[in-house]
Structure formats: structure tokens, C-alpha cells
Amino acid sequence: TENKQLTDIKIGDIMIPSEKVAHVQINNPLEHALLVLIKSGYAAVPVLDNSYRLVGTIGKTVILNQILGLEHIEFEKLSGIRVHEVMKEDIPCLLREDNFLKGLNTVINHPFVCVADEDGYFDGILTRRAILKELKRDIYT
Amino acid sequence: TENKQLTDIKIGDIMIPSEKVAHVQINNPLEHALLVLIKSGYAAVPVLDNSYRLVGTIGKTVILNQILGLEHIEFEKLSGIRVHEVMKEDIPCLLREDNFLKGLNTVINHPFVCVADEDGYFDGILTRRAILKELKRDIYT
Ligand SMILES: Nc1ncnc2c1ncn2[C@@H]1O[C@@H]2COP(=O)(O)O[C@H]3[C@@H](O)[C@H](n4cnc5c(N)ncnc54)O[C@@H]3COP(=O)(O)O[C@H]2[C@H]1O
Numbered sequence: 661t662e663n664k665q666l667t668d669i670k671i672g673d674i675m676i677p678s679e680k681v682a683h684v685q686i687n688n689p690l691e692h693a694l695l696v697l698i699k700s701g702y703a704a705v706p707v708l709d710n711s712y713r714l715v716g717t718i719g720k721t722v723i724l725n726q727i728l729g730l731e732h733i734e735f736e737k738l739s740g741i742r743v744h745e746v747m748k749e750d751i752p753c754l755l756r757e758d759n760f761l762k763g764l765n766t767v768i769n770h771p772f773v774c775v776a777d778e779d780g781y782f783d784g785i786l787t788r789r790a791i792l793k794e795l796k797r798d799i800y801t
Numbered sequence: 802t803e804n805k806q807l808t809d810i811k812i813g814d815i816m817i818p819s820e821k822v823a824h825v826q827i828n829n830p831l832e833h834a835l836l837v838l839i840k841s842g843y844a845a846v847p848v849l850d851n852s853y854r855l856v857g858t859i860g861k862t863v864i865l866n867q868i869l870g871l872e873h874i875e876f877e878k879l880s881g882i883r884v885h886e887v888m889k890e891d892i893p894c895l896l897r898e899d900n901f902l903k904g905l906n907t908v909i910n911h912p913f914v915c916v917a918d919e920d921g922y923f924d925g926i927l928t929r930r931a932i933l934k935e936l937k938r939d940i941y942t
């Protein structure tokens with residue numbers, strides 16, 4: 661995107677492609693999801709179904725909320741709950757062909773936004789960092 | 802900041818002031834820090850010393866990493882470790898008087914950046930969301 665104007669940039673140009681995105685599957689137990697989030701260090705990741713369609717996102721806070729008992733954290737509950745029972749389904753979604761301004765508007769209230777095609781197949785994620793880097797490049801040139 | 806140019810905006814104009822920022826103290830046990838992070842929903846928060854000086858930040862991943870055993874998560878370890886033993890100390894820091902561009906540069910690689918005065922007393926945090934909202938306002942006007 662070296663010489664592109666902000667208005668010429670498409671989401672597909674600056675998103676992280678699906679093969680580089682950590683994700684979990686809809687039927688995984690919460691214990692597996694928590695381990696993926698701890699090992700990757702990410703606050704939240706996309707949730708995909710068995711045919712690689714996007715169904716939602718899941719983060720550390722929602723998982724930990726499930727096991728927060730009155731006195732302490734009841735870790736043993738984690739293996740009995742599945743990702744699809746607690747994941748966030750009401751999430752914004754972009755197309756690769758969407759423009760930069762639409763991406764900027766969407767990440768204002770979300771640390772990242774998933775990108776999928778018309779049939780719902782997962783293409784990648786747009787992060788706040790990617791948007792901020794392009795805005796900096798635009799201001800300095 | 803309604804009619805201000807980006808170049809006229811100071812960090813103090815758009816930061817979240819200290820009284821509205823969830824934080825933990827340097828001597829708190831990790832169990833307390835994890836409960837603050839789960840209840841507030843934040844991924845990470847500032848760490849202050851007893852006289853309200855900024856000393857670092859702490860997030861869910863670093864706490865959970867401490868208690869990740871070979872077989873499962875050993876929650877009982879949480880009460881025996883203190884925040885100052887695991888917090889991140891190498892953090893960027895801004896002054897209220899710093900300009901917008903310095904803020905933009907700093908949040909590219911950090912979801913939020915702490916603001917403190919010359920003596921290190923905590924003033925608040927600058928978030929990516931605050932920077933993105935101003936950039937959107939600037940593009941649309
Ligand atoms: N391994 C790493 N190496 C370098 N920097 C790292 C990093 N992990 C996190 N960061 C930095 O911390 C920011 C917040 O990460 P967080 O995990 O809360 O929030 C992340 C995470 O939830 C998700 N994310 C980013 N990359 C991902 C990936 N490859 N797979 C899955 N999710 C990803 O998108 C959110 C926003 O990402 P963004 O890059 O804007 O912002 C990232 C990035 O600036």
C-alpha cells in the first residue's frame with residue numbers, strides 16, 4: 661500500500677489473512693479455547709464452524725466469567741462447557757472489497773473485526789493496528 | 802475538541818482521567834488482580850504504588866501464564882504471588898501536554914498508553930479508541 665491513497669485501500673490489502681489468524685472451533689470445550697488464548701496471548705479470537713465459516717468470537721473475559729464462583733475460580737467447570745454456548749455471535753463483519761473508511765468506522769469500537777466472503781467463509785481479520793499504521797503513513801506523506 | 806485541528810489537540814484533552822481508570826496496587830495478590838480484570842472486562846490495567854505513582858501494567862495473559870501447569874490451570878497458586886512480581890514495567894508513558902501525533906505513534910503498538918506527570922504521578926490513559934475517534938472526526942470534517 662506504499663503509494664496508495666487511503667481512499668484506494670481495500671480491506672483485503674491490509675487484513676491479516678486467515679492462515680495467520682489463531683481461531684477455535686464451535687464444538688471445542690472451553691478449556692481448549694482458554695489454552696489457545698493463553699498460549700497465543702490474544703485477548704479474543706474468531707470462532708469457526710466445521711466448514712471454516714465464521715460464527716462468532718470468544719475472549720478470555722467471557723470464559724473466565726463462566727467459572728467465577730462465589731469463593732474462588734471453579735476451573736473444573738471449563739471442560740463441561742463448549743465454545744458455541746458462550747461465544748459472542750453479534751459481531752460486525754467486513755468484506756475484502758470494503759473500503760478503508762468502512763474499516764476505520766468498524767474498528768473504533770472493536771479491537772479487531774472479522775472479514776468473510778458473501779457465503780460466510782472466513783478470510784481474515786482487520787486489526788486496529790493495521791488501520792492506525794495506514795493513518796500514520798497518510799499523515800506523514 | 803469539536804473544532805480543533807489534530808495538531809492543536811493535547812493528550813490531556815482526549816485521555817481517560819485517572820479517577821475513571823480501573824487499576825491495581827503493586828502489593829495486591831494476583832487473585833485480586835485477576836478478579837478486577839474479570840469484573841471490569843478489561844484486558845489489562847495500570848499498576849500504581851501506594852502514593853499513586855505509575856509503576857507498570859498487568860493483563861490477564863501474564864497472570865494466567867503464571868498458573869498454567871502441565872496438566873491444568875493451578876488456580877491455588879494465585880494467592881501466593883503479588884502483582885509487582887509479574888507486572889510489565891517496560892511501558893511507554895505520555896505527558897498530558899504531549900501532542901496528538903506522539904499519541905498516535907505510541908498507540909500503534911499498544912492498546913492503551915498510560916499518562917503520568919514529571920514526578921510519575923498517574924494522570925490517566927490514552928486509548929486507541931480515543932485516537933481513532935479523533936482521526937475519524939478529522940477525515941469527515
Ligand atoms: N503476538 C503479538 N505480537 C505483536 N504484537 C502483539 C501480539 N499480540 C498482541 N499484540 C499487540 O497488542 C495488541 C492487542 O492485542 P489483543 O490480543 O488485545 O487483541 C488482538 C487480538 O484479539 C486479535 N488478533 C491480532 N492478531 C491476531 C492473530 N494473528 N490471530 C488471532 N487474533 C489476532 O486482534 C486484536 C487486535 O490486534 P492488534 O494487532 O490491533 O493489536 C495488538 C498488537 O498491537
Ligand SMILES: Nc1ncnc2c1ncn2[C@@H]1O[C@@H]2COP(=O)(O)O[C@H]3[C@@H](O)[C@H](n4cnc5c(N)ncnc54)O[C@@H]3COP(=O)(O)O[C@H]2[C@H]1O
Pocket residue numbers: 703768769770771817821822823824841842843844845846847912913926928929930931
Ligand atoms: N466497558 C466497556 N465499555 C465500552 N467499550 C469497551 C469496554 N471495555 C472494552 N471496550 C472496548 O473494547 C476495546 C478493548 O478493550 P480491552 O479491555 O481489550 O483494552 C482496553 C483496556 O485494557 C484499557 N482500558 C480502557 N478503558 C479503561 C478504564 N476505564 N480503566 C482501565 N483500563 C481501561 O485500554 C484498552 C483499550 O481501550 P479502548 O477503549 O481503546 O478499546 C476498548 C473498547 O473499544
